[in-house]
Amino acid sequence: MQGWADLYSWQLDRASRTPLSRQIYMQVCSAVASGALCAGARMPSSRAMARQLGVARASVVSAYEQLLAEGYVESRHGSGTFISNDVAGLATRRRAPRAIKRTVPTMARAFPDFERSAVQGDARPFNTGRTLIDARTADTWRTLTHRAVRQFGSNDLGYADPAGLTALRANICDYLRAARAVQCEAEQIVITAGTQQAIDIAIRVLLAPGDEVWVEDPGYPLTHAQLLLAKVRPHAIPVDDQGLIVDTGRRKAPRARAVFVTPSHQFPCGVAMSMARRLELLAWARQSGAFIVEDDYTSEFRYSGPPLASLQGLDRSEQVIYVGTLNKALFPGLRIGYAAVPRALLQAFVGARYLIDRQPATLQQEVVSQFMQQGHFAAHVRRMRQLYREQRDALAETLTRRAAGSLDVALPDQGMHLVAYLRDGTSDVEIEEAARRAGIIVRAISRFYRSARPRAGLMLGFSGFPRQLIVPAAARLARLVASRGRD
Incomplete structure (x- = not known):
C-alpha cells in the first residue's frame, strides 16, 4: 500500500x-x-x-x-x-468556469445586484440607516436584558405565536394609536424583522405574478427589487413636492392592485405627502379596490411640528397595510419591526409570516416590550429627536456655508438623512465614488430613479454620527464638491 x-x-x-x-x-x-x-x-x-x-x-x-x-x-x-x-x-477538482456557471439555477440569477449589508455596515460618515443611543438607553437596555435572562423560563424554550408576543403587540398598538393616529387593535399587529420583511410578506399576500403596482420614482430600490423577484409589474410613478402624483398613476396603470409609498418622509427626497394628495390616494384605492402599503420607516423623528397623520389613520375602508420599524428608532441590530394589518388580510399575513421563519425571537421581544411599557422608549425618542435635529442642522449649515455655490441643501422636517442637490451638471455618481476614496460615504440619488428624469444629488445620513464628527467630514465633502465643480 x-x-x-x-x-x-x-x-x-x-x-x-x-x-x-x-x-x-x-x-x-x-x-x-x-x-x-x-x-x-x-x-x-x-x-x-x-x-x-x-x-x-x-x-x-x-x-x-x-x-x-x-x-x-x-x-x-x-x-x-x-x-x-x-x-x-x-477530493475536490478544479472545474472549468463554464461548468460552474451552468450549475447556477435560473432563479438564483434573477436576484438583482442590490446594495449589500456590508455597505450599510460602513461606519464612516455619512452612511445612512445608522443610529446612536445614549448612556441612559444603553444602561436601561442592559438592565432589562439581564432581568429577562434571569426570568428565562419554559415560555422561551418552545415555539410561540408567529405574530409575536401579546404584550409587545399591545405596547406597539398603544404607541401607534397615540403617536401616529393608527386605527388598530393589538391583534392586528404582526411583529416582523423590520420593514423589509413586512413588505415582503405584503407582496406575497396581495399580489400574483403579472399584477401591476405603483412605486415611487425615485424610490426605495429594495422594494422595487422585491417586486421584480415576485414577477410583479411595477410602474414607476413620479414624485413632486407633494409626494406621489396620483393622476399619473391612474393614467399609467389604472388596474394596479397595490401602491407602495413612503408618505411621511419620501425615500430618498424627504418630501412629505400633502393632505390633498393623501386623500386623493385613499380615494383611488377605495374606488379601484387596491391596497396601499405605507412604509413609515422614520416616523419617530419629526423636527418641526407634530408628526403627520398616517395614511392608515385616515383610511376608513381598511385598505392600508401600515409598516414600521424599531430598528431605526433604536438600533438596526435589534431586528424588530411591525405591520398593522387589515382584518381581512390578517390570517394570510400571519400564515406567510409563519412560513418564512416561524416566529420572532421571544427573549428580544420581552426586552423591547418592557422598554416600551416602562416609558423608556418614549423618553429615548424625545432625546434622540433633539440630538438628531442638532446633527441635521450642523450638517446642513456646514455644507451650505462651505459649498453654497455647488450644493442646494434640502433641510428635511423628518427622517434620518438629508439630500444635497448638485448644481452645474456635476455627476452625483462621480462625487459618490470620489467621496468614498476620501473616506466619506454618500449615496447618489440618481441611482434611485426609474423612468423620471434623474436629478443629481447626494443622500447623507446624519443620525448615526456625533456633531464633532459631522462638521469636519462635511467640510471635507464640501471642498471635494466645490473642486469638482471647478474642473
Whole structure:
C-alpha cells in the first residue's frame, strides 16, 4: 500500500487555542478533501506520527479515533490504519468556469445586484440607516436584558405565536394609536424583522405574478427589487413636492392592485405627502379596490411640528397595510419591526409570516416590550429627536456655508438623512465614488430613479454620527464638491 502520508507536510500551530488532537484530525480531513491523501493510503502509526509531530501519543490516538468514527480512515487488523475507500469521492477538482456557471439555477440569477449589508455596515460618515443611543438607553437596555435572562423560563424554550408576543403587540398598538393616529387593535399587529420583511410578506399576500403596482420614482430600490423577484409589474410613478402624483398613476396603470409609498418622509427626497394628495390616494384605492402599503420607516423623528397623520389613520375602508420599524428608532441590530394589518388580510399575513421563519425571537421581544411599557422608549425618542435635529442642522449649515455655490441643501422636517442637490451638471455618481476614496460615504440619488428624469444629488445620513464628527467630514465633502465643480 502507498505510504504517501509519511511524506505529507504535517504541521501544528502550538500557539493556537485549538487542541493538538483537533489540529491533527482537521489536517487529515483537509488532506483527504483536497486529494493529497487518496483512498487506500496508509497512515503513519500513532507512535510514528507522535514522534514526527513531537506530541504525546494520546493526542494522535484521540485524532485517529475520531477519524475512524467518522469513516475517514479504517483499521485493518495487523496492517495499520488506511484512508477509507468510502471517502474516495471527497477530493475536490478544479472545474472549468463554464461548468460552474451552468450549475447556477435560473432563479438564483434573477436576484438583482442590490446594495449589500456590508455597505450599510460602513461606519464612516455619512452612511445612512445608522443610529446612536445614549448612556441612559444603553444602561436601561442592559438592565432589562439581564432581568429577562434571569426570568428565562419554559415560555422561551418552545415555539410561540408567529405574530409575536401579546404584550409587545399591545405596547406597539398603544404607541401607534397615540403617536401616529393608527386605527388598530393589538391583534392586528404582526411583529416582523423590520420593514423589509413586512413588505415582503405584503407582496406575497396581495399580489400574483403579472399584477401591476405603483412605486415611487425615485424610490426605495429594495422594494422595487422585491417586486421584480415576485414577477410583479411595477410602474414607476413620479414624485413632486407633494409626494406621489396620483393622476399619473391612474393614467399609467389604472388596474394596479397595490401602491407602495413612503408618505411621511419620501425615500430618498424627504418630501412629505400633502393632505390633498393623501386623500386623493385613499380615494383611488377605495374606488379601484387596491391596497396601499405605507412604509413609515422614520416616523419617530419629526423636527418641526407634530408628526403627520398616517395614511392608515385616515383610511376608513381598511385598505392600508401600515409598516414600521424599531430598528431605526433604536438600533438596526435589534431586528424588530411591525405591520398593522387589515382584518381581512390578517390570517394570510400571519400564515406567510409563519412560513418564512416561524416566529420572532421571544427573549428580544420581552426586552423591547418592557422598554416600551416602562416609558423608556418614549423618553429615548424625545432625546434622540433633539440630538438628531442638532446633527441635521450642523450638517446642513456646514455644507451650505462651505459649498453654497455647488450644493442646494434640502433641510428635511423628518427622517434620518438629508439630500444635497448638485448644481452645474456635476455627476452625483462621480462625487459618490470620489467621496468614498476620501473616506466619506454618500449615496447618489440618481441611482434611485426609474423612468423620471434623474436629478443629481447626494443622500447623507446624519443620525448615526456625533456633531464633532459631522462638521469636519462635511467640510471635507464640501471642498471635494466645490473642486469638482471647478474642473
